Amino acid sequence: MSESCILDNKQSVLNPTFPFTAIVGQEEMKLALVLNVIDPKIGGVIIMGDRGTGKSTTIRAIVDVLPKIVVVKRDPFNSHPSDIELMSNSVKEAIENNINLNTELINIPMIDLPLGATEDRVCGTIDIEKALIDGIKAFEPGLLAKVNRGILYIDEANLLDDHLVDILLDSAASGWNIVEREGISIKHPARFILVGSGNPEEGELRPQLLDRFGMYAEIRTVKDPNLRVEIVEQRNRFDQNSLKYLQIYEKKQKNLQQTIIQAQRLLKFVTISELLKLKISEICGKLEIDGLRGDIVINRAAKAFCAFEGRKEVNVTDIHKVIILCLRHRLRNDPLKSIDSGVRVQETFDSVLKYNS
Structure with missing residues (x-):
């Protein structure tokens, strides 16, 4: 497995993300994210707190300290080349037929789920016409295909349709997404870390849905004036010269990445x-x-x-x-x-x- 620091990622340089190790004052949220990365079977985390407390910034920043993953090239499900549980059916068939598969290293995918997303957009759709006329299971992958082996982030999760939340939680728990229409069924791996955030003032999640999240982090606005000044100054430095700021935290980012990799192996x-x-x-x-x-x-x-x-x-x-x-x-x-x-x-x-x- 190849490890890459934040500066090795061209996309990160062009569209810089505030470094995870530079975030201060929200240790509970950071710990919950790191533990879910070490063991995704914990079941994800819902982060609820005041507006402007860095929830989205922290969640998006975790990706830059995660190791790259090996996937089958051009596979829409980020299939693992040797782990059966993380393979699509087409990859399994190729292996059974002794077909050589090309692989590549990619950054762990992180998908933002739009609040207005439809079930077809999330789960994918089956082309019924092709299936009935040509006998081909033509499947248009959805977000659950793209996020396999990655992180699915729902901002304002408490405002998301309950039906969609149920689907996401079921997929996260089982590791599979099943799409059925007109007697035709498609199944593909959908193993991901589900991360939600929201402001409790805008509504809470239903208790039965809350229970399905492994962890619940409460985030409050920092009261300590010294810490508030430090947070503002850190953000100003990043905005003024993000590349230089990322270089300052490069070693810390690498060290945390190595600690996570070692923890995953030790678990x-x-x-x-x-x-x-x-x-x-x-x-x-x-x-x-x-x-x-x-x-x-x-x-x-x-x-x-x-x-x-x-x-x-x-x-x-x-x-x-x-x-x-x-x-x-x-x-x-x-x-x-x-x-x-x-x-x-x-x-x-x-x-x-x-x-x-």
């Missing part, structure tokens, strides 16, 4: 003790979390954080770092309690694991 070796698994489930039980998604996501996120730290055994601190992100959106609303969801999770965690940070 399969990370273990968590039975005692800590029991404690995680005890916390979820005390908080009356519905279902088992909370337990599963905490286990995955704690392992991802452990790998990010370069270790192979999950400890209490790893769980502490991720548990609020994994549970705050799964709590049952109690109108008699005004306590913040993050505080409730923290207090329960402290009582079960006797943790003092």
Whole structure:
């Protein structure tokens, strides 16, 4: 696998993105994104917060610190040349027929989902006329094909049609997109990290949809005047001379990229003790979390954080770092309690694991 820094990417130089490592004051959001990159099976992240807090900037910036991926050349689904789970049917058939496939390295795709997108635009369409007359399954790939093995970003996710959100969450969970029309069915891989953002003042996502996101990050406007000044100055420097600014952060970008690559490789070796698994489930039980998604996501996120730290055994601190992100959106609303969801999770965690940070 080839690693490339931000300056090696011609598109980044022509259309520069604010460097991920230069973003300050939003550590919770950055951590959630990095952990989902290390283990996409965490289930994505929904980022809700005030306007002008850098949600979109941070989400778009993560792409520049990710390693390139190898794909089959001219394949519309970014198929992996050897991993069956990441291949389209045409690539599988070519391999079965011993046809040599050309490959190339590409930047991890990131697709912005427009709010007005139709189901056909998202999922793709089948040309019924060609199928019936010529007997050919002519498929026009949609956004789910283009984003396979990448990141799908929904800005203002709370304003997106619920039906489309359901489709996206189902595809993200299963890793496949199935398009069926008039008895004709097309299936292709659609493995991606789903990232949504929005302002809660404009409406919340339905609870059953919120539960499907692995993590929920809350972003608030920075209050510290010194930090606010630093953020403004950083942005001004970038706007004045983006190329020079990118050069300043080139080493940090590379270092983070290497850390992510190493964490991805280390992840399969990370273990968590039975005692800590029991404690995680005890916390979820005390908080009356519905279902088992909370337990599963905490286990995955704690392992991802452990790998990010370069270790192979999950400890209490790893769980502490991720548990609020994994549970705050799964709590049952109690109108008699005004306590913040993050505080409730923290207090329960402290009582079960006797943790003092």
